[in-house]
Amino acid sequence: MTLAIESFVRDDRPCIRLRAADGASAEVSLHGAHVLSWKPAPDRERLYLSPNASRAAGSAIRGGIPVIFPQFAGHGPLVKHGFARLLEWRFAGIEPSGADGMEAATFELTDSEYTRSLWPSRFVARLQVALAPSRLIVGLSVHNPGDAPFAFTAALHTYLRVGRLAQVDLSGLESTPYEDSARKSVAMPATGTPVRFDGELDHIYPAAPCELTLHDGEQTLRIASEGFRDAVIWSPGATLAASIGDLGAGEHLRFVCVEAATVVEPVTLDPGERWVGVQRLQE
Numbered sequence: 001m002t003l004a005i006e007s008f009v010r011d012d013r014p015c016i017r018l019r020a021a022d023g024a025s026a027e028v029s030l031h032g033a034h035v036l037s038w039k040p041a042p043d044r045e046r047l048y049l050s051p052n053a054s055r056a057a058g059s060a061i062r063g064g065i066p067v068i069f070p071q072f073a074g075h076g077p078l079v080k081h082g083f084a085r086l087l088e089w090r091f092a093g094i095e096p097s098g099a100d101g102m103e104a105a106t107f108e109l110t111d112s113e114y115t116r117s118l119w120p121s122r123f124v125a126r127l128q129v130a131l132a133p134s135r136l137i138v139g140l141s142v143h144n145p146g147d148a149p150f151a152f153t154a155a156l157h158t159y160l161r162v163g164r165l166a167q168v169d170l171s172g173l174e175s176t177p178y179e180d181s182a183r184k185s186v187a188m189p190a191t192g193t194p195v196r197f198d199g200e201l202d203h204i205y206p207a208a209p210c211e212l213t214l215h216d217g218e219q220t221l222r223i224a225s226e227g228f229r230d231a232v233i234w235s236p237g238a239t240l241a242a243s244i245g246d247l248g249a250g251e252h253l254r255f256v257c258v259e260a261a262t263v264v265e266p267v268t269l270d271p272g273e274r275w276v277g278v279q280r281l282q283e
């Protein structure tokens, strides 16, 4: 689908809006190459963005699709969820997407003196955002242009907007055992039932199926991933949400995070190698 591109400023940060001929749109902040909005139709927002999202330099945006790289959560020595979501990415224009050749808005982050002071590796990370009828396709690629191997973990930490959390369920993970990050990463057996959200939930599903479905009353969203081995499902629940400054009371009822992730086994890239992970959202 041919994309029209316009730039705008939101919360003092440069952003790019993509519009498709069928009326679909998406917005991406260069801060973190963070997808802020996806509307498959002009009156239908499918991502959650916190009204209290921080505008401070060097802080992460709460909601949308944070790009987690080169470290998921506290799985390593770096700042939580790595530095990619905290830095300014470059808009590289419209390019064919590496995943399926569609036109995609392309954003790039490369190593700098600053990143090498935190993490010594040379890297080129690219985020590609494409629109198709009823679909958002987000691809993260990581290339090693250096002369030494490196390992990383990563995720697309997608905040999906929901109507009534109490009636939401997520199917596809019924047969997958998980690690419960809210309870010291204890290993849990498969539940045999769809995931429901009635309190804090923070699960890592290693080697998860790549097709999940979110049911929210009449609305359904299919969430497919490729390249990412794991799935992470997060809902903070009322108590944790109340302690998250950029969320606000009751806001946990408006979203669930369904994350395409590669956490349990880090990806290792030899010099010259490239890794690609994709998440597709489809109504």
Ligand SMILES: O=P(O)(O)OC[C@H]1O[C@H](O)[C@H](O)[C@@H](O)[C@@H]1O
Binding pocket: 060, 073, 080, 081, 157, 181, 202, 203, 232, 233, 234, 257, 259
């Ligand atoms: O508050 P953040 O740093 O954005 O992290 C938000 C959440 O991200 C992931 O889903 C992790 O599994 C959670 O443990 C974490 O709390």
